Amino acid sequence: MLKVIIILEFREKINYFLAVMAHLIENCRDQNGSRLIQQQFEKSNEQEKEHIFSQIIPHAYSLMTDVFGNYVIQKVLELGPVDQKLRLFEAMQGHIQELAKHTYGCRVVQRTLEVTRFYEEVNLFSIGIEKQWTSTR
Amino acid sequence: MRSNGPAQDEVLGEISGDIISLIEDQNGNHVIQKCFETMPSEKVQFIIEEVTKNIDSLAFHPYGCRVIQRTLEHSPPEITAPMLNKLMSSAQKCCEDQYGNYIMQYILEKGPKAEKITLLDVLKNNFVKLSMNKFAR
Numbered sequence: 170m171l172k173v174i175i176i177l178e179f180r181e182k183i184n185y186f187l188a189v190m191a192h193l194i195e196n197c198r199d200q201n202g203s204r205l206i207q208q209q210f211e212k213s214n215e216q217e218k219e220h221i222f223s224q225i226i227p228h229a230y231s232l233m234t235d236v237f238g239n240y241v242i243q244k245v246l247e248l249g250p251v252d253q254k255l256r257l258f259e260a261m262q263g264h265i266q267e268l269a270k271h272t273y274g275c276r277v278v279q280r281t282l283e284v285t286r287f288y289e290e291v292n293l294f295s296i297g298i299e300k301q302w303t304s305t306r
Numbered sequence: 307m308r309s310n311g312p313a314q315d316e317v318l319g320e321i322s323g324d325i326i327s328l329i330e331d332q333n334g335n336h337v338i339q340k341c342f343e344t345m346p347s348e349k350v351q352f353i354i355e356e357v358t359k360n361i362d363s364l365a366f367h368p369y370g371c372r373v374i375q376r377t378l379e380h381s382p383p384e385i386t387a388p389m390l391n392k393l394m395s396s397a398q399k400c401c402e403d404q405y406g407n408y409i410m411q412y413i414l415e416k417g418p419k420a421e422k423i424t425l426l427d428v429l430k431n432n433f434v435k436l437s438m439n440k441f442a443r
Contacts, residue, residue: 278337
């Protein structure tokens, strides 16, 4: 009996995921839909994240400037793998100035600065270690 | 980002042509403030110089005064010295201003000792006049 329930729950989850995915971009631009996708992204594995991301990326810029879509982009910047962050950043390049002045876009730029801070620090750190390393040799 | 340092440099590069209009923008000023929060002060030094050049208008601007406070908060005194000098030369006017007074309050609370003393002198010499001002009291 327990097995059946687990299978049913599993099927429900799959169906739910598919339903959200079927109208992903519309959902991103919707108050509840955006929240659902953020939650979905949080608990997704690498493969599912890639699936979600591949649909988002062609609409990246317009989602950045959307009242609810910008939160989805921020979520990817926070929790996505490095290459997804990088590709989002590529979508921003050349538009930073207008994004920075945009009501919702400015939040995405700020989030970018926050998440890149970590990489900058890692970079500085590794440069430091490299210098020490080469000076000891 | 995979390319590390360049991500923040790219953002700085794109906004560098139009710093002042970003500071005076209701959304852009947050991005500039975030730059101060997330980047080492060498990187944002050109912003500080730009702000110092325009200090007479920015100190009396609703967003400008916030950016100036953020600068003083995050950058070492040797970098902010020219800015502080300029601020001190118009200290009395700042104290009486609806926005400038916040900068003066910040310096009184957390600023370098020399500036505190200068400021206290200004306050002492204009005590009665300032205490009757809406923003200086």
